[in-house]
Amino acid sequence: MTDIPRTRRGKKIEAASSVTWSNLSDDDDDDNNNNNDSTLALPQLPEELFFRISSFLDVISLVDMGTTNRYYHALCQSNPAGWTNLCLHLWRTKIHVAPEARALIQENALEAYRVACADATQRSYVTKHEFCYNPDTHQGTVWSFRFKESAGADWTSVDPWYRGLPCRQMVFLESGKGMQYVNDNNNDEESPRLLDPPVPIAWRFLTRPMDLPQRPLGSYVRFTVAGRDVPTYSVRRSPNGNWGFVMESCWGLYASYPLPPRRKKILRRAGEEPTWIHADEEESTAHSSHDHWRNKRIRTIGHPHATLSHDPLQDDSQLLITNEIQWREAFLYNVGARVLPEGDQAIDDFDRAWGGV
Numbered sequence: 001m002t003d004i005p006r007t008r009r010g011k012k013i014e015a016a017s018s019v020t021w022s023n024l025s026d027d028d029d030d031d032n033n034n035n036n037d038s039t040l041a042l043p044q045l046p047e048e049l050f051f052r053i054s055s056f057l058d059v060i061s062l063v064d065m066g067t068t069n070r071y072y073h074a075l076c077q078s079n080p081a082g083w084t085n086l087c088l089h090l091w092r093t094k095i096h097v098a099p100e101a102r103a104l105i106q107e108n109a110l111e112a113y114r115v116a117c118a119d120a121t122q123r124s125y126v127t128k129h130e131f132c133y134n135p136d137t138h139q140g141t142v143w144s145f146r147f148k149e150s151a152g153a154d155w156t157s158v159d160p161w162y163r164g165l166p167c168r169q170m171v172f173l174e175s176g177k178g179m180q181y182v183n184d185n186n187n188d189e190e191s192p193r194l195l196d197p198p199v200p201i202a203w204r205f206l207t208r209p210m211d212l213p214q215r216p217l218g219s220y221v222r223f224t225v226a227g228r229d230v231p232t233y234s235v236r237r238s239p240n241g242n243w244g245f246v247m248e249s250c251w252g253l254y255a256s257y258p259l260p261p262r263r264k265k266i267l268r269r270a271g272e273e274p275t276w277i278h279a280d281e282e283e284s285t286a287h288s289s290h291d292h293w294r295n296k297r298i299r300t301i302g303h304p305h306a307t308l309s310h311d312p313l314q315d316d317s318q319l320l321i322t323n324e325i326q327w328r329e330a331f332l333y334n335v336g337a338r339v340l341p342e343g344d345q346a347i348d349d350f351d352r353a354w355g356g357v
Helices: 047-054 059-066 070-076 083-091 099-104 109-122 327-334 346-353
Strands: 018-020 041-043 143-147 168-172 177-182 193-195 201-206 220-225 233-237 245-248 252-255 265-268 275-278
Touching (some): 059 070, 059 083, 083 109, 099 109, 327 346
Antiparallel strands (some): 143 252, 168 177, 177 201, 265 275
């Protein structure tokens, strides 16, 4: 193995059939420190062979390979290194991928990967295109809905999700109308079908609800149900990492994909008092060495979009908007208000009208 001549900083390194770690050094004292020059030589693989190898690497390994030297750095950033397949592999498990990223994949797949990840981690508002459904093309987002437990038994008792059934599904048209989405796969009828809900639902975006801070358009949704504004729905990315969107108020939850079934609980009768626990958890302590049931891990039910031990939307524990946060809007709704104030002056107006609350 032959070492290539080294130069001082700022001078071009001569081409050779191999590259050494010393090529990337910025120390002017290299000549004094490397008289014996035992640096590791890295062969410059032909591009075709390199790309065949790099196509088997994951993202971290491919990035690490690119830090080896300038030659591999350039190759690792090109599409043939495997970025197109890495994009497609990642995106197939995600709900919403930035259109800008998809448009880039043929020209610069590495940049497409970066754009998609940055969008998913930094943008927490929904665009109109992502929010709406086109009934002519049957394209767009179908939203799953369920009530939170905080809505009370009157509402959860009629919610199919609490009875172990699939969530209600809704779509929202660009006209501002909400409709029920029914996909029963019945060969005798056209499916999917859009039906008018039992009570009319209208929607619009807003930027500054009364109880929440100002955010970009698409961060909040105002629903008007049967002619009355309901507490604002706040939009964010799904907590389970699938790049979907959720929107929640103090009483309800929508997701831009099918919600997982309710997290199951079981009643453990061992011990002095029966205890309800989640079926996918292992009890941390055992009261008796003879009680093997307490040390047994209960089988975890897998869910397609789960990144935690259980899907965080199987219960309300990972949800953020509570009655305490949205208490003004909840109060006004409960006293019969038809329109909920919004904008920078909304809280001041509320305090003047209801200062004694």
